Amino acid sequence: MKTLLLRKPGRKNLTLSDRPVPEPGPGQVLVRIRAFSLNYRDLLTLEGGYGSAQKQSDLIPFSDGAGEVAAIGEGVTAFRPGERVIGNFFQSWISGPPTMAHFASALGGPIDGVGAEYCLFPEHGLVRTPAHLSDEEAAALPCAGLTAWSAVVEQGNLRPGNSILVQGTGGVSLFAFQFAKLLGARVCATSSSDEKLQRLKAMGADALINYRETAKWGRAAVKANGDRPFDHIVEVGGRDTLNESLKAIRPGGSLSLIGVLSGTDVNLRLPFVVMANIRLQGITVGPRLHFENMLRAMADNDLHPVIDRVFDLDELDAALDRMAAGRHFGKICVRMN
Numbered sequence: 150m151k152t153l154l155l156r157k158p159g160r161k162n163l164t165l166s167d168r169p170v171p172e173p174g175p176g177q178v179l180v181r182i183r184a185f186s187l188n189y190r191d192l193l194t195l196e197g198g199y200g201s202a203q204k205q206s207d208l209i210p211f212s213d214g215a216g217e218v219a220a221i222g223e224g225v226t227a228f229r230p231g232e233r234v235i236g237n238f239f240q241s242w243i244s245g246p247p248t249m250a251h252f253a254s255a256l257g258g259p260i261d262g263v264g265a266e267y268c269l270f271p272e273h274g275l276v277r278t279p280a281h282l283s284d285e286e287a288a289a290l291p292c293a294g295l296t297a298w299s300a301v302v303e304q305g306n307l308r309p310g311n312s313i314l315v316q317g318t319g320g321v322s323l324f325a326f327q328f329a330k331l332l333g334a335r336v337c338a339t340s341s342s343d344e345k346l347q348r349l350k351a352m353g354a355d356a357l358i359n360y361r362e363t364a365k366w367g368r369a370a371v372k373a374n375g376d377r378p379f380d381h382i383v384e385v386g387g388r389d390t391l392n393e394s395l396k397a398i399r400p401g402g403s404l405s406l407i408g409v410l411s412g413t414d415v416n417l418r419l420p421f422v423v424m425a426n427i428r429l430q431g432i433t434v435g436p437r438l439h440f441e442n443m444l445r446a447m448a449d450n451d452l453h454p455v456i457d458r459v460f461d462l463d464e465l466d467a468a469l470d471r472m473a474a475g476r477h478f479g480k481i482c483v484r485m486n
């Protein structure tokens with residue numbers, strides 16, 4: 150079977166190898182992967198960006214894959230051959246608070262991921278694909294989708310009548326946009342591109358900010374939101390955005406700390422947080438239980454992820470380049486054909 154292998158850190162060390170199809174052991178499910186999607190995290194992983202926290206040699210990269218059950222091992226009762234499934238990002242985090250052991254079970258980093266024609270999963274590491282989604286759409290969900298769902302719904306408790314700000318038009322932010330709209334909240338979205346802002350408007354954005362033109366956008370965003378500071382902000386920028394977010398959040402509001410696209414080290418004015426009673430909540434994807442909640446909500450509301458483009462496997466380099474250049478709007482998927 151075709152298998153992507155990162156022989157050692159460095160994207161140039163990513164090879165397409167031929168490996169035998171594995172046999173499912175007791176409690177295991179063999180999945181024929183039909184598609185996987187890219188996350189910003191994959192760009193880091195390919196360069197060895199997670200250091201000793203990632204498998205150092207012969208890593209099968211990529212965390213988000215979907216396909217169908219090819220075979221089941223002894224004792225598997227939850228799935229049958231032919232059923233369409235998605236891998237859960239943290240294989241062992243089923244529900245409840247996270248542990249370091251759960252974090253060590255992330256696909257495509259600490260352990261092998263989904264960049265192969267066939268992958269083995271423990272029975273508890275899979276969920277069923279909702280019928281309304283294609284395999285490419287299903288593959289878009291595990292990391293970015295569940296992270297946004299955790300931020301907006303499970304941790305954020307966003308409600309109708311609330312307002313939320315989402316940053317940029319990458320995977321996490323567009324899912325957060327869609328979930329917030331589903332809940333009936335007002336959404337302000339930022340982007341570096343006027344063309345992407347037009348697309349956000351067509352998706353129903355209530356306010357828009359070009360963060361390239363307005364680098365200090367915190368107060369401008371509040372103004373654009375009818376002089377209402379935001380109840381919730383989904384933070385993916387890090388260094389260049391956190392202090393702007395703190396200017397835009399209402400007293401008692403919630404900031405979901407998710408990404409560090411502009412840098413990791415922030416000079417934080419603590420009184421902004423303390424005196425305004427702000428909640429800073431780190432988000433780390435989420436457990437399978439919340440993934441299942443999200444999938445049910447998507448099915449009930451016929452919600453589809455925003456797919457930027459689907460590439461074939463032999464175009465993987467172009468797909469990675471597109472993500473690295475930030476040209477995408479939503480999720481980039483790769484068809485495993």
Ligand SMILES: NC(=O)c1ccc[n+]([C@@H]2O[C@H](COP(=O)([O-])OP(=O)(O)OC[C@H]3O[C@@H](n4cnc5c(N)ncnc54)[C@H](OP(=O)(O)O)[C@@H]3O)[C@@H](O)[C@H]2O)c1
Nearest residue numbers: 189296317318319320321340341386408409411433434475
């Ligand atoms: N904590 C977690 O569990 C978790 C899970 C998933 C992702 N993440 C992190 O979240 C971040 C986003 O991940 P992703 O997969 O959604 O990435 P992505 O799809 O690659 O998103 C990239 C987009 O973010 C926007 N962006 C870049 N710099 C920005 C800035 N300074 N301010 C505002 N927007 C900016 C740009 O949008 P425009 O082109 O519109 O400007 C860019 O196209 C990454 O740091 C990732 O590592 C964390």
